[in-house]
Amino acid sequence: MWALTLLLLAVVARAAIPNTMLRGMQSLPKIPVPQRSITSPSVTALPGVPNITTVYYFDQLIDHNNPGLGTFQQRYWMNREFYKPGGPIILMTPGELNADGLEVLITNYSINGRIAQQQNGAAILIEHRFFGDSNPYDNLTSQSLALLTIQQAIDDLVYFATTADLPMPGGDAVKPGQAPWILIGASYSGALSSYTMVNKPGIFWAGYVSSAAVETITDYYEYFTPVREYMPQNCSSDVQAVIAYLDRMYMANDTAGIQTLQEAFGLGGLNHAGDFATALQSNLGDWQDVQPDDGPGSMFYRFCDALEVKDGVNAGPDGWGLENAINSWGNFWNTTYYKHTCQDKDVETCLGTFVPTDPYWTDVTVDNAARSWFWMVCNQIGFYQVGPPEGQPAIVSRILQPSFSERQCVNMFPQVFASPPDTPTAKTNAMYAGWNVDVPRLFFANGLRDPWRGGTVSADGLNKPNTTSMPIYMSDGFHTSDMIMDNGIADPTIAVVQKAGLMYMKKWLAEWKPST
Numbered sequence: 302m303w304a305l306t307l308l309l310l311a312v313v314a315r316a317a318i319p320n321t322m323l324r325g326m327q328s329l330p331k332i333p334v335p336q337r338s339i340t341s342p343s344v345t346a347l348p349g350v351p352n353i354t355t356v357y358y359f360d361q362l363i364d365h366n367n368p369g370l371g372t373f374q375q376r377y378w379m380n381r382e383f384y385k386p387g388g389p390i391i392l393m394t395p396g397e398l399n400a401d402g403l404e405v406l407i408t409n410y411s412i413n414g415r416i417a418q419q420q421n422g423a424a425i426l427i428e429h430r431f432f433g434d435s436n437p438y439d440n441l442t443s444q445s446l447a448l449l450t451i452q453q454a455i456d457d458l459v460y461f462a463t464t465a466d467l468p469m470p471g472g473d474a475v476k477p478g479q480a481p482w483i484l485i486g487a488s489y490s491g492a493l494s495s496y497t498m499v500n501k502p503g504i505f506w507a508g509y510v511s512s513a514a515v516e517t518i519t520d521y522y523e524y525f526t527p528v529r530e531y532m533p534q535n536c537s538s539d540v541q542a543v544i545a546y547l548d549r550m551y552m553a554n555d556t557a558g559i560q561t562l563q564e565a566f567g568l569g570g571l572n573h574a575g576d577f578a579t580a581l582q583s584n585l586g587d588w589q590d591v592q593p594d595d596g597p598g599s600m601f602y603r604f605c606d607a608l609e610v611k612d613g614v615n616a617g618p619d620g621w622g623l624e625n626a627i628n629s630w631g632n633f634w635n636t637t638y639y640k641h642t643c644q645d646k647d648v649e650t651c652l653g654t655f656v657p658t659d660p661y662w663t664d665v666t667v668d669n670a671a672r673s674w675f676w677m678v679c680n681q682i683g684f685y686q687v688g689p690p691e692g693q694p695a696i697v698s699r700i701l702q703p704s705f706s707e708r709q710c711v712n713m714f715p716q717v718f719a720s721p722p723d724t725p726t727a728k729t730n731a732m733y734a735g736w737n738v739d740v741p742r743l744f745f746a747n748g749l750r751d752p753w754r755g756g757t758v759s760a761d762g763l764n765k766p767n768t769t770s771m772p773i774y775m776s777d778g779f780h781t782s783d784m785i786m787d788n789g790i791a792d793p794t795i796a797v798v799q800k801a802g803l804m805y806m807k808k809w810l811a812e813w814k815p816s817t
Contacts, residue, residue: 351468353380353404359465361430363437364448365456373437375457376400377427380407380414381469388421389481389506389810392462394454396490397674399433400426405785412509412784412799413485416806422483423469429490430457431673441665443716446676451733455497458484459504478816481506483806487781488512488753489682496733498740507742507809509802512781514756516735517726519683520703522690523755528588529696531750536605539620540585540696543627547578548688548699565631567639570648573655575705578698580652582686583642584630585696589752591779593791600641607633657712672713679710683724684756736763741770742809746798748778772805774798 361375362368378400391413395403407424408414417424428435431449438445462482466473474480484505486494491513498508529537550558551574563569563577571577587601597606608629609616620626643651650659664672678684685706688699707721729735736758747759758765759775767773776783776794783789789796 350382351379353378353382353407355379357468359427359461361435361457362460365453365460373430373435375428375430375435375461376433377425377461378404378407379423379425379468380404380417381423383409383414383418383421384423384469385421386471387480388423389416389483390462390467390475391417391422391424391483391485392427392458392505393425393485393487394427394429394458394490394493396429396486396488396493397432397677398429398670399668400428400435401433410786412511412786412802415786415799415803416483416485416509419803419807420810423467425467427458427461430454431676432670433668436667439667441667441669441672441676443676443714446673446714449673449676451493451496451677451681451729452500454493455500458493458497459501462504477504477506480815481810481813483810484508486510486513487784488514491515491781492756495738495740495743498743499734499738500732502740506813507744507806508740509744509746509806511746511784512748512751512753512757513745514684514753515733515738515758516756516760517682517684517729518756519685519724519726520687521684521755522687522693522697523760524684524686524752525585525689525697526761527750527752527754528585529694532585532588532601532696533605533609534618535609535616535620537694537696538618539608539616539622539626539630541694542620542623543630544581544695544698546623546627547574547581548695551698551700562627565627566634567631568634568648568652571652572649573653575700576652576654578688578700579654579705580634580642581630582697582701584633584638586686586752589780591750592782592785593778593788593795603637604630604633607637654709654712657715662712675710675713679707679714679718679722679724681725681729683726685724736760736765739771742805743771744802744805745771745773746783746802747773747775748780748782748795749775750778751780751782753780772801774801 357377357379358374359377360372363370363373393406393413395406403426405411406413406426409418413424416422430437430453431446437448462477467475482505484494484497491510492515494508494510495513495515498505547562559574560569563571568577568580584604587604591599591601595602597603608626609620611621685703687701687703688697689695704721707724710722711718711720745758747754747757754760758773765773776792776798778788778792778795782795783798786799789799
């Protein structure tokens with residue numbers, strides 16, 4: 302059996318943003334893709350069914366508010382192995398990254414493909430505008446990116462569903478009203494799916510969303526709360542000690558002490574304490590990549606082992622203390638993590654954020670997920686991952702506040718932002734309901750250990766009711782753990798969520814009737 306672990310987060314892809322560590326919701330690594338939706342080793346290719354890696358192109362409107370501007374080629378992939386006439390069309394965008402190599406999301410290794418298998422449906426993956434090769438224009442200038450909005454992305458999904466003639470027999474007669482459509486999303490694309498069903502009711506009969514951070518938040522210090530609560534306690538204790546030490550020096554304006562600390566990590570070339578704090582934050586951000594079957598070889602656990610295992614002995618719950626933590630964490634950066642993060646770049650080029658002429662800020666070529674996602678973050682989404690308020694335990698520095706990231710919006714888009722923007726997250730929530738979402742036949746799947754849980758309908762203190770019309774299920778899993786079926790084998794609580802999702806899809810699809 303394949304050991305597949307898909308880390309859906311958006312957001313955007315973490316590896317795309319070494320310079321700022323502004324971590325997006327999604328982290329989708331390239332993984333091996335089976336040629337068929339395999340149910341057993343003996344399954345053979347079906348006659349007349351195209352390979353799932355076949356790329357199709359849809360003539361998508363450049364601007365839904367001005368159709369006269371014409372269309373662009375939006376890429377999509379399709380698996381109709383399980384399809385029978387009358388079955389549903391299951392649509393997903395992976396969100397804020399290039400969709401190449403993600404065909405696993407239309408196989409029955411994923412919840413998408415398992416719904417298709419159960420319901421005799423066809424599964425489609427469509428690339429998000431301004432990511433990968435699905436670009437209205439041949440650049441990512443601010444002028445072009447003006448058409449990268451949540452609303453345009455919603456309208457893309459609706460326009461595809463209502464106008465596409467799908468590449469299969471009868472594919473011109475399966476539009477909403479003729480066949481039931483199911484909208485699926487994970488992380489940012491999960492939020493987008495919720496927004497779509499709020500904004501354009503009646504197009505998609507049902508939805509399944511995983512780790513959907515529907516409530517946009519500017520000061521998102523809650524990102525690190527599940528990390529602190531569920532990471533090894535000894536590791537958390539030592540990280541807190543180092544961060545408290547850094548913050549005390551920063552408050553005392555002890556620049557010499559901070560320089561000495563930076564040099565212990567091999568980061569003495571950084572010119573600003575905020576960039577150093579962000580570099581340390583990145584080790585905690587690796588929690589987003591953890592999944593239920595991860596062992597000591599994953600980057601996050603390698604980091605904690607480096608701090609807490611000394612001469613073959615594990616530290617107690619209080620850790621080894623500040624001095625050892627500085628030495629061990631610094632050694633991990635020097636021997637392992639700098640190369641992992643920066644490859645062969647010098648420290649200021651890789652981790653510095655105060656030189657606006659750096660190519661990181663000025664590169665406008667397409668297929669630059671960092672730039673496209675940053676545009677959405679600055680203009681509508683926020684979710685700046687920062688230090689907590691005073692009085693709360695801190696595993697990331699309080700040097701990092703929303704203003705530190707908002708300043709970088711000016712670096713990236715000086716033609717638009719003359720000063721750091723006040724990202725209008727309240728407006729986004731008002732337009733698309735946020736935590737107030739209340740639409741029928743929308744299934745929410747969340748994970749207790751997910752750093753994005755604070756933006757989901759399972760956020761602490763929200764107490765949103767779980768109903769049969771809009772079910773809310775939470776596993777003990779991590780970010781989007783329920784999207785890959787094998788994770789239900791590794792963690793039975795994830796299997797419960799997956800089983801419930803499949804049950805509700807079966808129930809809701811039985812209620813669908815074609816339009817008269």
